[in-house]
Amino acid sequence: MDSLIAAAARALAAGDALGALKRVALRDDPPALALRGIAMAQLGEHARARELLKRAARRFGNGHEALAHARCVVAEAEVALAVRDLRGAPGTLAAAAAALDARGDRANALQARLIAVRRLLLLGRLQEAEAALSPLDDPLRGDDEASGPPALRAVAALAAAELAWRSLRTAPAQAALARAHAAAQRSGVPALQAEVAEARAALERPAARRLLPTGQEQPLRLAEVEALLASGALVVDACRRGLHGGGGTWLPLARRPLLFALARALAEAWPGDADRNALIAQAFRTRRPDETHRARLRVEIGRLRKLAAPLARVEATERGFLLVPPGQDGDAAAAVVVLVPPLDGDRASLLALLADGAAWSTSALALALGASQRTVQRALVELEAAGRVRAIGRARAQRWLAPPLAGFTTNLLLPAALPLT
Amino acid sequence: MSSSSNSSTLQSTSPARTAPAEIVREYGPFDGAERIHGVTHDGQRVWAATGERLVAFDPASGETTRTLACAADAGTAFDGKHLYQIAEARIDKIDPATGQVLASIPAPGEGRDSGLTWAEGSLWVGQYLDRKIHQIDPATGKILRTIESNRHVTGVTWVDGDLWHGTWEGDESELRRIDPASGGVLERLEMPAGTGVSGLESDGAGLLYCGGGASGKVRAVRRPRRAGT
Numbered sequence: 001m002d003s004l005i006a007a008a009a010r011a012l013a014a015g016d017a018l019g020a021l022k023r024v025a026l027r028d029d030p031p032a033l034a035l036r037g038i039a040m041a042q043l044g045e046h047a048r049a050r051e052l053l054k055r056a057a058r059r060f061g062n063g064h065e066a067l068a069h070a071r072c073v074v075a076e077a078e079v080a081l082a083v084r085d086l087r088g089a090p091g092t093l094a095a096a097a098a099a100l101d102a103r104g105d106r107a108n109a110l111q112a113r114l115i116a117v118r119r120l121l122l123l124g125r126l127q128e129a130e131a132a133l134s135p136l137d138d139p140l141r142g143d144d145e146a147s148g149p150p151a152l153r154a155v156a157a158l159a160a161a162e163l164a165w166r167s168l169r170t171a172p173a174q175a176a177l178a179r180a181h182a183a184a185q186r187s188g189v190p191a192l193q194a195e196v197a198e199a200r201a202a203l204e205r206p207a208a209r210r211l212l213p214t215g216q217e218q219p220l221r222l223a224e225v226e227a228l229l230a231s232g233a234l235v236v237d238a239c240r241r242g243l244h245g246g247g248g249t250w251l252p253l254a255r256r257p258l259l260f261a262l263a264r265a266l267a268e269a270w271p272g273d274a275d276r277n278a279l280i281a282q283a284f285r286t287r288r289p290d291e292t293h294r295a296r297l298r299v300e301i302g303r304l305r306k307l308a309a310p311l312a313r314v315e316a317t318e319r320g321f322l323l324v325p326p327g328q329d330g331d332a333a334a335a336v337v338v339l340v341p342p343l344d345g346d347r348a349s350l351l352a353l354l355a356d357g358a359a360w361s362t363s364a365l366a367l368a369l370g371a372s373q374r375t376v377q378r379a380l381v382e383l384e385a386a387g388r389v390r391a392i393g394r395a396r397a398q399r400w401l402a403p404p405l406a407g408f409t410t411n412l413l414l415p416a417a418l419p420l421t
Numbered sequence: 422m423s424s425s426s427n428s429s430t431l432q433s434t435s436p437a438r439t440a441p442a443e444i445v446r447e448y449g450p451f452d453g454a455e456r457i458h459g460v461t462h463d464g465q466r467v468w469a470a471t472g473e474r475l476v477a478f479d480p481a482s483g484e485t486t487r488t489l490a491c492a493a494d495a496g497t498a499f500d501g502k503h504l505y506q507i508a509e510a511r512i513d514k515i516d517p518a519t520g521q522v523l524a525s526i527p528a529p530g531e532g533r534d535s536g537l538t539w540a541e542g543s544l545w546v547g548q549y550l551d552r553k554i555h556q557i558d559p560a561t562g563k564i565l566r567t568i569e570s571n572r573h574v575t576g577v578t579w580v581d582g583d584l585w586h587g588t589w590e591g592d593e594s595e596l597r598r599i600d601p602a603s604g605g606v607l608e609r610l611e612m613p614a615g616t617g618v619s620g621l622e623s624d625g626a627g628l629l630y631c632g633g634g635a636s637g638k639v640r641a642v643r644r645p646r647r648a649g650t
Contacts (some may be wrong), residue, residue, distance in 0.1 A: 174447070
């Protein structure tokens with residue numbers, strides 16, 4: 001390192017990005033390119049930052065500067081994540097992480113791997129994200145410097161919280177958020193602290209409503225939803241479109257909107273039976289049922305009966321059909337509960353579906369909601385403009401996701417990736 | 422110590438005598454200093470440039486004995502009376518008693534400078550990526566002559582009429598004794614992999630002090646006796 005590089009790095013570490021730039025603005029050697037890239041990223045000039053970091057990485061890669069090369073790759077990936085460009089090749093980042101590990105730069109290796117996890121989370125590839133995070137997470141659970149830099153520990157804990165939240169495991173989500181809070185406090189990074197606070201607040205907001213037989217409603221927080229699902233009740237979940245039975249059985253009906261509409265109508269009538277005409281009106285959206293509708297109803301009820309068999313029985317009555325949860329004959333505890341999104345309307349239903357964190361296509365969403373693709377598309381565009389959903393991919397490959405629980409403020413963590421030996 | 426058969430093999434490809442560097446002792450890291458950019462020796466103490474401060478320590482005890490608050494981004498030198506310190510694109514002449522900057526001259530590499538040493542009434546400045554060593558006039562900064570190296574130049578020092586410089590490229594770092602006339606490499610001491618040399622100074626006797634870059638350490642390396650003289 002030469003004197004102006006050292007002076008620029010010193011300015012950057014002190015938060016003076018302009019001062020750093022001033023010292024190396026006209027230089028094109030790889031260390032100067034890297035420093036300029038990081039300074040530009042801190043100034044919010046992401047496109048320029050990536051270009052500079054890429055050039056620096058390429059030039060370092062030509063020699064035998066493996067460490068500096070890997071750090072530039074990590075910094076560039078972090079900036080890409082900040083602008084939500086998720087196209088990068090995961091192999092490059094994994095190779096950089098391995099190179100950093102091999103040279104004892106644990107902090108930057110960890111940062112590289114956490115970038116990969118966050119990228120998977122943003123892509124809605126939750127299982128892969130979980131698989132990538134779990135080997136990192138354990139050593140990060142400590143509360144001392146030996147378990148990693150606090151800012152990175154906070155990021156890892158936020159990712160763990162997001163994964164637990166998406167799969168309705170509120171106790172692990174809360175525990176992870178508590179870890180994230182402690183680590184964010186120690187990191188002294190205000191944006192991270194704000195993210196943790198926002199995630200904790202989100203966990204306390206109503207996640208669904210329970211329809212009571214009296215016609216009233218009861219808002220439920222995520223923890224209460226989880227408790228309800230664990231209670232052994234048969235839950236007809238209009239948020240995620242499916243049936244939860246006792247013992248954790250889950251019958252997804254997102255792609256069977258008609259069957260779900262029937263199940264919901266039966267559940268809303270419970271403990272009574274549901275009238276045929278009412279069922280036809282609900283499921284087929286017609287007020288003038290004829291014999292063909294009745295025949296179709298029998299067929300569809302037959303399908304629902306078969307699918308729902310492990311969870312509940314569907315019995316025919318004089319007027320129509322009756323939902324019988326298991327154990328109802330002798331056990332008063334068994335019950336049928338209808339859960340609906342926290343707010344009414346198509347958009348709330350869309351958001352409730354996306355709350356699982358997975359990537360949905362427009363056609364799957366339209367199917368689940370029993371609405372036209374055009375309607376869903378319009379709602380999605382409005383929600384996207386309001387920042388409530390985000391899209392990845394283009395045209396037919398486009399997928400929709402809920403915004404991440406934590407915004408994953410990035411590039412604040414860049415100084416840890418300072419690409420200098 | 423390399424065996425005779427080994428050195429004769431090397432002789433056929435390169436005239437330089439090569440041996441692993443023998444690290445005698447490590448100092449630091451020092452309080453509040455993440456990196457070492459330069460080192461010098463004033464006869465008693467070793468001075469290390471750490472970015473915002475110059476730190477002096479007693480090489481016998483390792484205790485920090487003085488710190489001077491001044492910009493210290495690269496090489497450091499001592500002329501028997503004053504400290505010279507590269508800061509950004511200039512060389513400051515500093516009173517070691519007060520830390521006051523008495524004069525400044527432009528650095529020959531305009532900020533691409535790395536190592537610094539004092540010898541024979543001149544300052545010698547390593548120009549890192551450009552692989553050069555300049556001899557300059559300490560009063561004006563005028564370049565008197567330039568020696569080309571074939572490696573990145575970090576620290577520079579003169580001892581017993583020999584010119585040594587540090588190199589550091591990636592994981593590889595060496596101390597090299599070079600021919601001041603031709604720049605040819607005469608002797609190489611290889612540092613262990615991952616151990617960088619960011620500053621170099623002789624104590625005038627059997628040791629070479631090396632700044633350790635981001636390790637924040639200063640290492641003392643034994644200076645081999647000249648073979649065949």
